[in-house]
Amino acid sequence: MRSDFSDPLAAAGVARLSAIFAAKTATPVEALDLYLNRIERLNPTLNAFLAIDRAQAGRDAQASRSRWAKGAPLSPLDGAPIGIKANIAVKGMPWHAGIAAYADRVADVEAACVAKLRKAGAVIIGVLNMHEAGLGATNDNLAFGRCHNPYRPDFTPGGSSGGGAAAVAAGLCAAAVGTDTLGSVRIPASYCGVFGYKPVHGLASTVGVVPLSPTLDDLGVNARSAQDCKAVLDVLTADGAAAAPSDRGARVGVIGLPSGGKLNPGVEAALSLAVETLTRSEVRVELIDPSWGWAAMRRAALTVIELEARVEHAGMLALKPDGFSPQLRAMLDWAQQQSAQKAVDAYRALSEAGDDIRRTLSPFDVVLSPSTAFPAFAFEDEPPADQADFTMIANIAGLASVAFPAGVTPDGLPISLQTISRDGDAAIAWAEQLARPAPPPTRFRK
Secondary structure: OEOOOOOHHHHOOHHHHHHHHHHOOOOHHHHHHHHHHHHHHHHHHHOOEEEEOHHHHHHHHHHHHHHHHOOOOOOOOOOOEEEEEOOEOOOOOEOOOOOHHHOOOEOOOOOHHHHHHHHOOOEEEEEEOOOHHHOOOOOOOOOOOOOOEOOEOOEOOOOOOHHHHHHHHOOOOOEEEEEEOOOOOHHHHHHHOOEEEEOOOOOOOOOOEOOOOOOOOEEEEEEOOHHHHHHHHHHHHOOOOOOOOOOOOEEEEEEOOOOOOOOOHHHHHHHHHHHHHHHOOOEEEEEEOOOOOHHHHHHHHHHHHHHHHHHHHHHHHHHOHHHOOHHHHHHHHHHHOOOHHHHHHHHHHHHHHHHHHHHHHOOOOEEEEEOOOOOOOEOOOOOOOOOOOOOHHHHHHOOEEEEEEEEEOOOOOEEEEEEEEOOHHHHHHHHHHHOEOOOOOOEOOO
């Protein structure tokens, strides 16, 4: 099955669509029709979108066409077709967070982020697949089906926002809004060869989002460029977009490996190339060898997530226990069995880890690391325990982070690096500078 990007509308992201609409070479209605046709043709194999709102999207695209015809768009997002993760409320659409127990729930109000997108003129296409409850990184969803990686069928697109990254990579939407708890937007970006942006913690409202862990949850964006991610997040955060900092004399830290970890050779080569690029410019590059207890940080974060997820879903667990997969139910049951002291210890360990990360990274303008230590893997493979070790750094410390494409492996799977910074604009600027976009997934192949 081919995924053809020869049509400029299919290849365009948010910024290029805005330029196309301004030049009147195509309209938002034509862009929506193209995306809907691609969804009809490719989504049965990919399973990225779980529900489509053709009627409302059509009305919104027509309204956007009128605004562009008058030269009065509401924002750079006006007319851009965007997908929304299934744990984010879109009025009149399923709002189940990938959990069978909530399969019949329809949102009767909009999440704050969706309302902001509509106010900016974005065209909301529909609801995207995700890992059940957001608690996992493969998007192997028993209730709603696997979302496949556009570069390789039967391979994970990552998770939990796998549907968003897969849809963007396959040209089914211009951008996707998801959530990121330990890397849920950036791990899919890594595996699907797109960009993934998590802002500074708390910058974007999560009202109307089914929480996984309020302590760690953030909104995030998948898109085809760093600037596209920024355009969407600027609407969601009203952050005002400060000018990107100059790289002259900047200090960049590089994290190569968690203690005892191992990088895929392609990821290692991509990181080395990025460091070489930096050292040729007027940038001070320093290797960071943090003394963090990676496994202990991971355990503390997962304990907090499972404790908070149990609180969120306790009522439905009592009503419809069979509406939760055995794996998710086991994790939530485990959380219920933990002592108050265990919970206190986990929160304390997580807070101390955040302090340690911020202290270690504070001397640097930006920090560079792999997004994941390896490319996407087959669903039949056991998910590695350290999938989120690099991405969790930003969540635990509340920092901004951008995963960006950094080439492909010899057999064509995307490779990704990430920037981390206390300044989202800096994370975006450095990611844009260092990115090596992957070729589009022109064929689903074994």
